[in-house]
Amino acid sequence: MISVDHLTVEFGTRPLFNDVSYVINDHDRIALVGKNGAGKSTMLKIICGIQKPTSGTIGIPSGLEIGYLPQVMKLSDDTTVIDETRKAFSGRTKMQEELKKMEQEMADRTDYESDSYMQLVDRFTQEHERYQLMGGDNYEADIERTLIGLGFDRSDFDRPTREFSGGWRMRIELAKILLRKPDVLLLDEPTNHLDIESIQWLEQFIINSSAALLLVSHDRAFINNVTNRTLEITCGHVEDYKVPYNKYLELRQERREQQLRAWQNQQKEIADAKAFIERFRYQATKAVQVQQKIRQLEKIVPIEVDEVDNKVMHLKFPPCLRSGDYPVICDGVGKAYGNHTIFSNVNLTIKRGEKVAFVGKNGEGKSTLVKCIMGE
Incomplete structure (x- = not known):
């Protein structure tokens, strides 16, 4: 499907990749792995044409559609959630308008026996069949299903996108990419802004999709659930493991x-x-x-040993006085913004030494509860 041939990328004097070749086949679900700075995001940008390699070629068949989700992107703030998501079907909307024009022209004309009228009917029939194969007018249901799957409520659909955080607007862009149903998905850290339920929904979407996948992610459980092949970038080349991540x-x-x-x-x-x-x-x-x-x-050709990222985060907290046996006690705690209640009647006791996880959908109030506990 997509062939990467003798790809070399250089930044300064040190090559990022050197003479890399591999093929992305139909239905491949590939995890692209490597330590930070190895060039995983650069590889995705080169495949989708955003960045040029120093040398080598990317072979993409004519008509192949690629859906690319970067880690960071410019987002639109001038429309509603539903209208922004509908942009995924801009090509279908244009086709719909063209069909209406042809339909109106057929209704207005009376030269039913002329060659030009018969050509118009043939063209309308072909375009209408193609439109139906693409899903016809059913995309509204697809939009609703996808947005809800990614964590939006129906009440959010008509809200301006500028009211949402960057993470939620990234979900809109992800929804647009999925709705286009591309032949190949290039996803760079797609779970960064998703809660547990949305990640599970995305897993099922990918599993049921016929699209090939090239995925960059630090979420090991997600990688294991959706990929069946692993490409590792190490020492400037790519090692191809035709096995799942584990x-x-x-x-x-x-x-x-x-x-x-x-x-x-x-x-x-x-x-x-x-x-x-x-x-x-x-x-x-x-x-x-x-x-x-x-x-x-x-x-003698020096033997290279694959790079391993052994970086560890070290946290050091300043010394403090010993806390009581119950450092946090919440009794009937609630928080609201205007008429919108975030949570109410929270009764919670945390014992000294306990390790507590606050879980829940995005927007349910986890960070707000922590801020309330901290007195912020």
């Missing part, structure tokens, strides 16, 4: 252990050769052997 982790560990053993053996070989050269460099009887060792060292 199995890839096992194979990568085995591969790295083999690389490490080979690297250690190579380092020993290099050290032995250098020691021999230093020991016998000035002995005429060993001159031939010394030159042979020098030539062997020159021919």
Whole structure:
């Protein structure tokens, strides 16, 4: 479907990719993985044509539609949620208007036997069949189903998009991409702004979709549930594992252990050769052997060990006095903005040392409750 051939990308003197080739096939569900800065987002931008490689080509068949969701994008603020989402069907809307024009022309004309009238009827029939194959007038139901699946309420549909946070507006863009039903989905961290229910809905959408998928995500559970192949960007090249993410982790560990053993053996070989050269460099009887060792060292291709991101976040809290046995006690706590009640009658006791998770849909008041507890 999409072929990546001998792709090289350079920023400065260090190549990000070097001579990378692979193919995205029909129905592939690919996880694109690698440490931060390896070039995962750059790869997606190159495939969808936003960024140009230093060398190499991307082969995309004519008529193939790609849906791309970046991590950050410019969002529209001049319309409502429903109207912005309808833009996904702008091509279908134009087709609908053209059909109405042809229908009106057929009703107005009386030269039913003329060649031009018969050509008009044929053109209308073909375009109407194509319109029906694309879903016809049923897109309103698709819009409602998709927006609700991504966490919107029906009462949100007619609200201006500027009233929503950046995360919610990203959901609108995701809805537009999914509704277009592209042949290939390129998704860069699609779960960043989704709650648990919306992530589960997106999982099912992808599983039931016929589109190929190239996914960048840090959500391991999501990757495991929707992908069946893993591409790892490491050391400037791509390793193709035709297995799901969990199995890839096992194979990568085995591969790295083999690389490490080979690297250690190579380092020993290099050290032995250098020691021999230093020991016998000035002995005429060993001159031939010394030159042979020098030539062997020159021919050695260094073995690379796959990069592993071992970065760990370290948090250090300032010392404080020991709290009481019950540091948080909520008794009948409530919060409202005007007539809109966020939550009410919250009764909660947190014991010292407990680890508590506040879960729920976006907008249910989790952060607001934390701020109330903090006195903010």
